[in-house]
Amino acid sequence: MKKRTDPMPVVKRDFRELIRDIVDEYGEREAYIIKTRREKGDIPAEYRTVTFREFSKEVRELGTALLERFPAGARIGVMGENRYEWCLSYLAIATSGFVVVPVDKELNREELIHVLGESEASCIIVSDKIYEKALKSALPDLPGVKLCVLMDAADSESASKVGETNGGAELEYSRVGAMLERGRALLEQGDKKYDEVVIDREAMSVLIFTSGTTGVSKGVMLSQKNILTDMASVMMCLDHTCEDSMLSILPIHHTYECTTTFLVSFAMGCRIAFCDGLRYISKNISEYRPTMLMLVPLILENVHGKIIKQAKATKAKWIGFKFLLGLSGFLRIFGINAGRKFFRAAHEALGGRNHLLVAGAAAMKPEVCKDLVNMGFKVRQGYGLTETSPILCVNRDTGNEYASVGPAMPGIEIRIDNPDEEGRGEIQARGDNVMLGYYKNEEATKAVFTEDGWFRTGDQGRMDKKGRVYITGRIKNIIVTNTGKNIYPEELEGKLDAIPYIAECMVYGDDSASDEDTKISVMVYPNLEAVKAAAAEAGETLTDAELAETASRYIWGEIKVINKDLPAYKRICGLELRDTEFPKTSTNKIQRFKVMREMKEKQNGQ
Numbered sequence: 001m002k003k004r005t006d007p008m009p010v011v012k013r014d015f016r017e018l019i020r021d022i023v024d025e026y027g028e029r030e031a032y033i034i035k036t037r038r039e040k041g042d043i044p045a046e047y048r049t050v051t052f053r054e055f056s057k058e059v060r061e062l063g064t065a066l067l068e069r070f071p072a073g074a075r076i077g078v079m080g081e082n083r084y085e086w087c088l089s090y091l092a093i094a095t096s097g098f099v100v101v102p103v104d105k106e107l108n109r110e111e112l113i114h115v116l117g118e119s120e121a122s123c124i125i126v127s128d129k130i131y132e133k134a135l136k137s138a139l140p141d142l143p144g145v146k147l148c149v150l151m152d153a154a155d156s157e158s159a160s161k162v163g164e165t166n167g168g169a170e171l172e173y174s175r176v177g178a179m180l181e182r183g184r185a186l187l188e189q190g191d192k193k194y195d196e197v198v199i200d201r202e203a204m205s206v207l208i209f210t211s212g213t214t215g216v217s218k219g220v221m222l223s224q225k226n227i228l229t230d231m232a233s234v235m236m237c238l239d240h241t242c243e244d245s246m247l248s249i250l251p252i253h254h255t256y257e258c259t260t261t262f263l264v265s266f267a268m269g270c271r272i273a274f275c276d277g278l279r280y281i282s283k284n285i286s287e288y289r290p291t292m293l294m295l296v297p298l299i300l301e302n303v304h305g306k307i308i309k310q311a312k313a314t315k316a317k318w319i320g321f322k323f324l325l326g327l328s329g330f331l332r333i334f335g336i337n338a339g340r341k342f343f344r345a346a347h348e349a350l351g352g353r354n355h356l357l358v359a360g361a362a363a364m365k366p367e368v369c370k371d372l373v374n375m376g377f378k379v380r381q382g383y384g385l386t387e388t389s390p391i392l393c394v395n396r397d398t399g400n401e402y403a404s405v406g407p408a409m410p411g412i413e414i415r416i417d418n419p420d421e422e423g424r425g426e427i428q429a430r431g432d433n434v435m436l437g438y439y440k441n442e443e444a445t446k447a448v449f450t451e452d453g454w455f456r457t458g459d460q461g462r463m464d465k466k467g468r469v470y471i472t473g474r475i476k477n478i479i480v481t482n483t484g485k486n487i488y489p490e491e492l493e494g495k496l497d498a499i500p501y502i503a504e505c506m507v508y509g510d511d512s513a514s515d516e517d518t519k520i521s522v523m524v525y526p527n528l529e530a531v532k533a534a535a536a537e538a539g540e541t542l543t544d545a546e547l548a549e550t551a552s553r554y555i556w557g558e559i560k561v562i563n564k565d566l567p568a569y570k571r572i573c574g575l576e577l578r579d580t581e582f583p584k585t586s587t588n589k590i591q592r593f594k595v596m597r598e599m600k601e602k603q604n605g606q
Helices: 015-026 052-069 084-094 109-118 128-141 176-188 224-237 255-267 278-288 297-311 315-332 344-349 366-374 442-447 489-496 528-537 544-564 592-605
Strands: 002-004 030-037 046-051 075-079 099-103 121-126 147-150 172-175 204-209 219-223 245-248 271-274 292-295 356-359 379-384 391-394 413-417 425-430 455-463 469-474 502-510 519-526 572-577
Touching (some): 015 052, 015 224, 052 176, 084 099, 084 121, 084 176, 109 121, 172 176, 204 224, 219 224, 224 391, 245 255, 245 278, 255 271, 297 344, 315 366, 413 455, 519 544, 528 544
Parallel strands (some): 030 271, 075 099, 075 121, 121 147, 245 271, 292 356
Antiparallel strands (some): 002 413, 030 046, 204 219, 379 391, 455 469
């Protein structure tokens, strides 16, 4: 087995110590900038800022109000958009001895009943918008929830009209503002419940349910020691300073965003702003001009795609772009970053002040990473799982490979178990950042740990001589043919993604013909705009009825080219087009299990 180890970083004892130390050092600095009113016509947007000291005070007030109603150890859900009240609720719950249950705001009624019921939540703190969207209809089937705290101010435009009929006579409603007032009053009266709580850093403090790319949603139990260990490791690898400004974009309930953008930035004294939604990313980046961004590869790939599209507007422009990109790459060899001057417009599109882009939660195309680096951006890729709090590996300032997610972070051990002839095996991890286990599921917990205590990630990868890790796929996604060959769908999808007529794709094994070997097939959501453009360039005029057939023909033509360089057992033999995007998790991973289930149901129906 190949193995890498690093020294252990200095870790805070618990979230209370973290907040106290940050207030001592950065108390009067801005911790958050909050948009209180959006821009409307000629009326400019309005903002308020919250210092670290003010935030700490509100954490104590909200924690005190919650402790008046619930005993330490109670489970309290937090659900909403990326916003100040979410961060406030998370740390108020955790520092009061409760268990935080971050809930995906995209869950439907049935999923909410499962997550809140399974976690035994006594209280849910939720934004008014998300309350109206799904939670309101789920509450009658959640008798364990005794208090629903709404995030918006009572007099705001989005404030919900609530009453006991929404969830039964035993359910009470309040608002974050009212809870803060109550906590303030209790503290003035000498209430010391919050101050007297003793935090067990090794006990479950966060219970987060995985989004389920494999179809099984499990409750991951994380301690404050788990999360603070991971935070300390991240801070040793990335160059945050208190002068940095972050924009929270990715779903904050997800451990990647929660740990890296919210908690790590807070611990470094950075200012955090919140994105108004995915369609406002560009506007908010121009508005807040963040110096660092934590993103998923899809967002960076979209930025890269737009830059390339603009560069290809004319032949002369494209030639000039490629020349400058090559020259910038050459100058980087000598430590000269000319990309910021050569590609000033690209940098302005990301706020003009960005000094670090971090991509995680999925694999990024190496060519996209290389282009962005040659444009003058500092790009780092990372890798981890919810079960590891979440980051395990991240690229450093030197010694990077575009296809690698970097070596293990300090204090974390990584090994490749039982590697094959190409060095590929299961990635396994060990460290204080690894979860306590799965909630109420000893069997699943036992299954993901080896006898000697290593966590089985379920991901397949390899490690080079310098300890850099390369992700090659999910073990559960591996296609095992009837003749015993192993095929990694991600490898083929990486090749197919380069076809301009494909927007999204999923490779799978088709065993429907039992007397033959497994047939490798691909389901594609086509890029019809690219098909139309190519057809027009070829002088073809397409009707709507002809569009799908033409897309299939164009895609097959490209697949045949790819197949020529593949061994026979890996060649793609089947193609199916779909007319909607693939269902995805909150971090834009295709839910393969759901697609395959739908496919089987369709076949059985026929």
